[in-house]
Amino acid sequence: MEAAGSYGAPMSLTVSLDASSVTAVPGEETSLPLQVRNSGTTVEEYRFEVAGACAAWTTVEPATLSLYPGSAETVQVTFRPPRDPSVPAGETPFGVRVVPTSDHAEPVVPEGRVTVAPFTEVTAELVPRGSHGVLRGAHKVAVDNRGNAPLTVALTARSGTERAGITFTRPELRVEPGRAAFAELRVKPAKRLWRGTPVLHTFQAVVAPPAPEGEEPPAPVVLDGSYQQEAILPRWLPRALILAFVLALILTGFWYGMLRPAVKSAAREAITPEVIASATSGPDQSGGQTGGQTGGGSGGASATPTPAPTPTPTASVKPSAKPSVKPSAKATAKPLPPAEPSSAQVQVRDGVGGGSRSGTALTVPAGKTFRLTDILVQNPQGDAGTVVITGDGGSRILTLALENFRDSDYHFVTPILVPAGGQVTMTVDCRKVGRPVNAPAPSRCAQSLFLGGTMQSTKS
Known part of the structure; x- marks a missing residue:
């Protein structure tokens, strides 16, 4: 050159x-x-x-x-x-x-x-723009260097409220030309939210490129984001607890209303006449044998043969003979079949005016006796009127005003006996049709009756 x-x-x-x-x-x-x-x-x-x-x-x-x-x-x-x-x-x-x-x-x-000559061109994106969680929110900031020189950008964040802290995992990020780099951003609320409505925290992430020599710094890239703080106890938890409590009550009522009487009935039926006979016959027989031996001994010990000792053996034999005959008669009697748990239900619908309407829940078969121990009446719509429950021969068991209850249950220590051919009936007289919450208005009153008890056979 x-x-x-x-x-x-x-x-x-x-x-x-x-x-x-x-x-x-x-x-x-x-x-x-x-x-x-x-x-x-x-x-x-x-x-x-x-x-x-x-x-x-x-x-x-x-x-x-x-x-x-x-x-x-x-x-x-x-x-x-x-x-x-x-x-x-x-x-x-x-x-x-x-x-x-x-x-x-x-x-x-x-x-x-x-x-x-170098030039600077930076784009950035917040991923995701909105997050939600219980303890903290997690985001990533993607910085894309579209310039022709390596770039080191400053990362800062500012919160829209004082109820959450916004931090980057690193204060700066170096990005090569034509490439993208990522930085993690975390949102942590100042207080924990145990229950209630979620709280929304807004924030801004700022990506600031460096200023070229002798030039003004380029405008920073501002990214808007949000974090929704969820409650630690979810909304459905109170409903689940209430549902579990109601289910426990139902199971408890089912136990006391259905299973426990059946267990007691089975325990009573286990005490059969044979068991009673075997328990009472042993002492009587031993007593008879003792009396006989005593009477014989007395006769042999008499020194002077007189007619007076003659009734003594007779008196000792008669008491021993009576117990030996009575238990044998009891043992020959056939026990009744065990009572079986039984239930029935009926639903009656009645319109306003035009008289009442009845429905039969149970008709006792021939050769049976129904022992009624539990009654459950339901008024799910909140109707107004009268409901009457009758037993054998039309005898009234219950008379209720519909406007006073939604669910009403009754349990009887002494069962109500309904003989063979008898019926348990529910009669409804509707005066006003109720309206369930968040449901279409029904056209008629609707009531349900549930019976519980045991069915006992009267044939031996």
């Missing part, structure tokens, strides 16, 4: 650049003059080729040049670096190959350096 930046082949071509280095701004054009002189004795045509990493975005205008002997002209080497991360910032060497079209001339390659 000559002092003036000229290159030449002997006696034919001289080429020189006006400057050995140039700065190119991405997205803009920068030109560098190139002087070409024909030092030969014939007309010569030259073509230009750019070599180096910048060849994709560098051109020479005009692309070919014809010169007379001893003449010189200037062409423009134009640099157009694109504004994207594919062209990194910094210095890049290049060369312009000037090729004569004649065969006897050799090409000349003047060299230089182009410096690509």
Whole structure:
């Protein structure tokens, strides 16, 4: 290279650049003059080729040049670096190959350096924009460096309220050109929410790029986000506890109303006449044998044979004979079959006016007796009127006003006996149809009756 930046082949071509280095701004054009002189004795045509990493975005205008002997002209080497991360910032060497079209001339390659100026372009995204949880919220900030130089951005956050703290896991984030990097952001509420309505915490994440030398800092990227703090005790927990309590009450009522009487009845039925006979016959027989032996002993010990001792054996035999006959008669009696738990139900619907309406819940079969121990009457709609429950022969068991209850149950220590052929009936007289909550209005009153007890056979 000559002092003036000229290159030449002997006696034919001289080429020189006006400057050995140039700065190119991405997205803009920068030109560098190139002087070409024909030092030969014939007309010569030259073509230009750019070599180096910048060849994709560098051109020479005009692309070919014809010169007379001893003449010189200037062409423009134009640099157009694109504004994207594919062209990194910094210095890049290049060369312009000037090729004569004649065969006897050799090409000349003047060299230089182009410096690509850095530029900053940053985008960011909050993922997710909204989160929810019990103890804390978790987010990620994705920072995308669309510039042509490595970038270190500052990360800060500010909360919309004082009820939550917003922090980044790192205060800065370094991002290479054309790449993205992630930083974690955490939202922690100041107080725990045990129950109640969820609380919404808003915040902003700020991504601040550095300021280029001698320039104003670019505007920071502000990302809006939110975190919904959920209650530790979920909303459905009170309802679940109430439901569990009601279920426990139902099971308890079922035990005392159905299973416990059946267990007691089975225990009573286990005491059969055979068991009673076996328990009472043993002592009586032993007593008879003792009396007989005593009577015999007394007769043998009498020294003077007189007729007076004669009734003594008779008196000792009669008491022993009576117990031996009675238990045997009891043992021959057949026990009754055990009582079986039984239940029945009926639903009666009645309209307003037009008289009452009845429904039969149970008709006792022939050869049976129903022992009624439990009654449950339900008025789920909240109707108004009268309900009457009758037993055998139309005898009233219960008379209730519908407006006084929704569910009403009764348990009898002494069972109500309904003989064979008897019926348990519910009669409803509707005066006003109720309206359930959050449900369509019904057209008629509706009541239900549930019976519980045991069915005892009267045949031995």
